[in-house]
Amino acid sequence: MIKVGIVGGTGYTGGELLRILSTHPEAEVVAVSSRKDVGRKIHEVHPHLKGFYDIEFVLPELKNFDECDVVFTAVPHGEAMNYVPQFLEVGIKVIDLSADYRLKKEVYEEVYGKKHDAYFEAVYGLTELHREEIKKAKLVANPGCYPTGAILAAAPLAEKELIERVVFDSKSGITGAGASPTDFTHFPNLHESIVPYKITDHRHYYEMLQELKALQEDIRISFTPQVFPGSRGILTNAHIFLRGDLEEGEIKKIYEKFYEGCKFIRFQESVKLIYVRGSNFCDISIHKGKDRAVIISAIDNLVKGASGQAVQNMNVMFGLEEDEGLNYPPLFP
Numbered sequence: 001m002i003k004v005g006i007v008g009g010t011g012y013t014g015g016e017l018l019r020i021l022s023t024h025p026e027a028e029v030v031a032v033s034s035r036k037d038v039g040r041k042i043h044e045v046h047p048h049l050k051g052f053y054d055i056e057f058v059l060p061e062l063k064n065f066d067e068c069d070v071v072f073t074a075v076p077h078g079e080a081m082n083y084v085p086q087f088l089e090v091g092i093k094v095i096d097l098s099a100d101y102r103l104k105k106e107v108y109e110e111v112y113g114k115k116h117d118a119y120f121e122a123v124y125g126l127t128e129l130h131r132e133e134i135k136k137a138k139l140v141a142n143p144g145c146y147p148t149g150a151i152l153a154a155a156p157l158a159e160k161e162l163i164e165r166v167v168f169d170s171k172s173g174i175t176g177a178g179a180s181p182t183d184f185t186h187f188p189n190l191h192e193s194i195v196p197y198k199i200t201d202h203r204h205y206y207e208m209l210q211e212l213k214a215l216q217e218d219i220r221i222s223f224t225p226q227v228f229p230g231s232r233g234i235l236t237n238a239h240i241f242l243r244g245d246l247e248e249g250e251i252k253k254i255y256e257k258f259y260e261g262c263k264f265i266r267f268q269e270s271v272k273l274i275y276v277r278g279s280n281f282c283d284i285s286i287h288k289g290k291d292r293a294v295i296i297s298a299i300d301n302l303v304k305g306a307s308g309q310a311v312q313n314m315n316v317m318f319g320l321e322e323d324e325g326l327n328y329p330p331l332f333p
């Protein structure tokens with residue numbers, strides 16, 4: 001049994017880790033932290049998990065996690081780096097769900113305009129692209145939700161260096177913004193609307209660029225995020241302006257080959273968020289028009305875009321089947 005700890009267990013991704021791990025045959029959650037809910041039982045914060053856990057939230061202190069084999073850090077950006085090094089230093093593997101370790105040090109410092117004093121080299125945890133490195137990793141930087149859907153939509157064509165330019169137009173459910181309410185997430189501000197934000201400069205741009213440049217050095221990308229008034233899901237339309245003239249059938253073959261054996265990539269004629277809800281799948285549909293290819297990806301931001309992919313990475317790190325504890329169909333409708 002893998003002994004698991006979660007720092008930040010009261011948030012959306014922490015709750016989703018608890019939900020997924022509650023039925024994982026090879027993992028046992030032994031420590032979960034909260035500062036404001038310390039001493040409360042898991043189900044007092046997450047009533048949907050009543051009957052699945054009998055432990056209480058503990059403070060995020062190393063001594064409370066010392067029996068863990070792996071710790072998931074599911075805390076805000078800039079906070080994870082206060083915890084990650086102490087676990088690594090005592091030999092506990094870490095899967096960090098925040099953005100603190102996703103970018104290379106120099107890129108991080110340029111993007112955030114500050115030094116990263118707690119830097120450790122991490123493997124970028126997009127499992128389909130980095131499976132072999134993840135097997136040996138001590139620290140996995142779990143990808144952001146938008147980059148997961150976007151990179152998966154463009155990687156096969158990037159690897160063949162066939163992309164002139166790609167424009168990612170993405171729409172996210174509001175759980176992507178975390179559990180604390182804000183003006184942005186307030187019901188009347190979002191209801192019956194779709195809201196673009198950080199239209200030309202979202203921090204996820206740099207994550208997408210770093211990963212796609214590793215496949216195609218001269219790739220050019222653009223990204224615009226939007227939120228819709230639903231709770232889960234990210235739909236990404238990747239408008240890909242191609243080098244050369246490719247038929248739709250040829251593009252499909254490239255994708256099928258690239259993702260051969262990948263249990264969580266499914267090709268569909270057309271994708272809908274409702275077909276991946278609650279699951280670790282990334283559904284992809286492929287369309288070729290006169291001027292461009294449009295590759296559409298759909299994920300559940302809390303599962304493949306966060307906690308499900310984190311568990312997928314844990315499975316790979318510990319030599320388990322990649323879909324252990326994740327092999328269930330989406331919730332429909």
Ligand SMILES: NC(=O)C1=CN([C@@H]2O[C@H](COP(=O)(O)OP(=O)(O)OC[C@H]3O[C@@H](n4cnc5c(N)ncnc54)[C@H](OP(=O)(O)O)[C@@H]3O)[C@@H](O)[C@H]2O)C=CC1
Pocket residue numbers: 007008009010011012013014033034035036037060073074075076077079097098099143144145175176177178179180301302305306
């Ligand atoms: N929501 C999503 O779709 C996705 C989120 N992520 C990333 O995952 C991380 C967690 O996100 P999410 O679950 O949405 O966030 P939430 O805001 O919902 O939850 C944050 C959690 O962290 C704890 N926490 C907050 N500050 C600290 C601190 N300084 N030290 C220790 N614990 C702290 C909170 O509990 P308490 O204050 O009681 O300690 C809470 O349990 C973020 O970095 C986010 O960017 C990644 C992919 C997708």
Ligand SMILES: CC(=O)N[C@@H](CCC(=O)OP(=O)(O)O)C(=O)O
Pocket residue numbers: 097098099143144145146172173174175176177178225227305
């Ligand atoms: C809707 C919404 O607000 N989304 C978040 C992204 C959440 C996410 O997964 O990304 P990180 O892990 O990098 O935080 C945002 O735009 O900042």
